[in-house]
Amino acid sequence: MNNSTSPDNSGGSDGGGGSSDALNWVALVVSLVALVGTLAQVLQQYIASAAGYSNCGESVMGKWHESKKRIFRPTELRFEVQFETPVIFVCPATNKNGPVRNQPIHFIDGTSESLRKTRALLPKEEEAQRQTLQEGRVHTADNERASWVTLLSQLQSMEKESQEWQQQHYKNNPPQPFPPADFRSHTLAVALQAKKRSWDTMPADVRKPYATTTICHLLEIAAMMGIYWKEFDRSGDRYRAEGNGYMLTGTNVPELGLLFSFQICGKSKFRENRVIPVDEVKELCCGFVSTLFQDDSRDRRRIEFPNEDPKDLSFLQLGSLREIAETMVLIECNTDTANYFRSDDTKHGHLFPVPFELLGMLGKTLHIRNSAFRMLPNPTPYHWDKNFFNLRRLVKEYWKKIHDSEADLPPTDQVLQLENDAKDLLAALDADKRSKTPGNSLPLLNKLHDILDGCDAFLKAADRDLVRMVVREHFQEVLKLINDKSGPGVDADSRSTQSGGYQQRRAEHFDELTAASPEERQEAFMDLYFFKVLRKVRERAVMSYRRRQTTRYAPSVRSRAVSVDSVREATDETMSTPASATPSRPISPGPSPTYLGTQDGAQSTVPLLHVQPPDRATQPLAGMDRTVSLESQASAIWCTLVLRMLCWLLLHDFNKKDVQIPKSELLGSRQPVYIA
Known part of the structure; x- marks a missing residue:
């Protein structure tokens, strides 16, 4: 019986082993699937640790996405995303x-x-x-x-x-x-x-x-x-x-x-x-203006300390009304002129805002030769709107006035040169109209650049103090006339009627510019400048210059006596001018006394302090000849500044919508x- 049952036991054993093997294989497969899933999950967790990788795709960074990569950090068991921007x-x-x-x-x-x-x-x-x-x-x-x-x-x-x-x-x-x-x-x-960057340093927002x-x-x-x-x-x-x-x-x-x-x-x-x-655009963006008097011999790409006030005419600040007022103080204008820009009840423009006139007179030429680009950022808080005036007509009227014998201009070499420059510029403007690129032709732009270079050479060679005096007196007189509330007056209207119309008389007040027709506006402007502004500027600039350069002595700080200059000028004018005549120009002072005279004729016991510079101590004054020479120089400087202003504004341009918002500290x- 044992032998008969052995095969059955053996067969049963074989059947159970096959079932166990099948179960083992199933368990192995399930385990492998679970292992693969676990490994995949772990791998996904590591890959997901590369935060920001999907944010550096081509749809976000364009071709810069090629720089992105994952860097594994073994000590942190994670990936870091690096990229370049x-x-x-x-x-x-x-x-x-x-x-x-x-x-x-x-x-x-x-x-x-x-x-x-x-x-x-x-x-x-x-x-x-x-x-x-x-x-x-x-x-x-x-x-x-x-x-x-x-x-x-x-x-x-x-x-x-x-x-x-x-x-x-x-x-x-x-x-x-x-x-x-x-x-x-x-x-x-x-x-x-x-620059390489890491997504780890990106802010959360x-x-x-x-x-x-x-x-x-x-x-x-x-x-x-x-x-x-x-x-x-x-x-x-x-x-x-x-x-x-x-x-x-x-x-x-x-x-x-x-x-x-x-x-x-x-x-x-x-x-x-x-x-x-050009590099000077950096300064214009913040309201600074480089001038023609800037020293180009040193490597200067920007103002070293923009928070400090300018000390000379190398730079102007025009970014706000307050800065314009400070600029007027810089060119030594009186307090009334500076206060015009501190008050809300005053006017600051004639045909265009006065700061643009200062910019044209002293601003550095920024145009690049053989280039047709003319646009600049506006360094002033005013709009530049050319709809109310015509710069080309102003050039024409300038040439007429400097050519007019009634303008009382001395026939100096510089005045004659300016007359020729204005005539050549009119020819260039006329040729520009017939060119294929009207208003922007290269011959016109290069001609304007040439005239500006000639004006700069003359102004740099002239006496810097006299140039400053002319600039100062010019803006004092212009702003005073602009804010003169008396108006043209009855006499101006009567002269207009008697002379048969507006064109037969000269403008007397800036208010007339707003009432004039577009054809007459430029002529009235130059009438005011040559027959009213120039005469006042010339007289006052020469007088101020002479007082500064010829003062030999100054009274003691404790003396209340009048100054030597006023006493000597009064004495000279009384001796040399008839009672019924008004002197047309100041007279040079004679030798100064050692002591001041008092009103009762007694001699003052307060000595005078000698302050004359050593280099001028041995140079005698030239009297009337010296005065005439100064007047000629002042006239030539003023005419040069006016022509330079017109040429600079023709050569450069501003967008009408662009105005300066104060940000000078960001230069x-x-x-x-x-x-x-």
């Missing part, structure tokens, strides 16, 4: 130093090489890529792209379009002796450097990689693109600028700082409206700001 700054096209060490500088110049190095696309290519990545969705609903990627694209378009326009403009003009200005001649260019710049460079880039500030509230952190189809808004982001967003809201154009690419500021 640009550090944008403004510098000359020849600059070799950047804010990021050991990184190459890539300039934005619109070329294919620049597009490759800056990883940017032109606007059409950028739009095509956006539609491809976003499956043709509506553009206005697309907000995935970082705004700095769009900014780089528009900057490349600015350079490419403006240079193509200038090349075409150059071909439409007569052949020039020199080729057109190229990108290497620009002292104001946008550049960038790549920022979901896209940002570009970095500084507040001063952002102001300069906005000006270059034709974007004008509408709101600049630093205390409330509200910033908004618009213009040329763009919008720039900014606000403060916790844990980061000022974050700006760049948006396209219309069509843009970079042709004749392109800002002149050269390296406060970091970010572009979303």
Whole structure:
């Protein structure tokens, strides 16, 4: 029986073993599936630790997404996301130093090489890529792209379009002796450097990689693109600028700082409206103006200490009414003239605001030769509206007045040169009308540049004190006449009736400019300047200059006697002028006494302090000849300043919508700001 049952037991044993093996295999498979799932879950957790990787995609960063990568941190058992974003700054096209060490500088110049190095696309290519990545969705609903990627694209378009326009403009003009200005001649260019960043350092409220710049460079880039500030509230952190189809808004982001967003809201154009690419634009953006008296021998790219008040005529501050008042004090105007800009009840303009006249008389020539770009940021708080006057007609009236014998101008070499320059300029203006590029022809622009260079050479060679006196007296007289509330008066109306009309008499008051027709307005303006302003300026400037240069002695601080100058001038005028005559010019003082005389004829016992400079102690005064020479110089300086003002305003231009919002303290500021 045992032998008969053995096979059954053996068979049972074999059947149970097969079932167990099947169960083992099933358990193994289930375990492997669970292991794979666990490994996948662990791997997914590690990969998910690379926070921000999906935020650095091509739809967000464009070609800059190629720089993103995951770096495993063994000590932390996680992945870190690293990527590159640009550090944008403004510098000359020849600059070799950047804010990021050991990184190459890539300039934005619109070329294919620049597009490759800056990883940017032109606007059409950028739009095509956006539609491809976003499956043709509506553009206005697309907000995935970082705004700095769009900014780089528009900057490349600015350079490419403006240079193509200038090349075409150059071909439409007569052949020039020199080729057109190229990108290497620009002292104001946008550049960038790549900087590695980690998503670990991104603030919680920022979901896209940002570009970095500084507040001063952002102001300069906005000006270059034709974007004008509408709101600049630093205390409330509200910033908004618009213009040329763009919008720039900014606000403060916790844990980061000022974050700006760049948006396209219309069509843009970079042709004749392109800002002149010169370094001085940085100063104009903050209300500073470099003058013709600036020392160019040293490497000066900006004011070293913008918070300090200017000490000379190298710079002017025109960014606000308060700063304009301080500038009037800088050129030694009296308190009444400065107070005109501190009061809300006074006028500051005739045909155009007076600060533009100061800008034209003393501002540095910023136009680049053989370049057709004329636009500049407006450094003043006033609108530049050319609808109310005509600069070309003003040049014509200037030539008529300086050619008029009744203007009582001395026939000096400089006056004759100015007359010839005005005549040549009128011929250039007439030829400009018949050119293929009216209003912007290269012969006209170069002619204006030549005249400005000649005026600058004369003013720099002239006595700086006398130039300052003429400038001071000019603006004192002009602002006084503008705010004179007496009006033209009855005599002016009677002269108009007796002479048979407005054109037969000379204007006597600035109020007449508003009532004059557009054809007569420019003539009335130059009448006032040559037959009223010039005579007052010449007389007072010479008198002030003589008093400053010929004062030999000063009374003691404890003496209440009148000064030597007043006593001597009164004595000389009494002895040399009849009682019924009024002296037309001041008389040079004679030798000064050692002691002052008192009113009762007794000799004062208070000695006078000798303050004459040593180099003038041995130079005798030239008497009447010296006075005539000073009057001739003052007349020539005034005429030079007026012609320079007209030429400067013809050569440069401002957008009518652009006005300066006070921000002078931001000139050269390296406060970091970010572009979303």
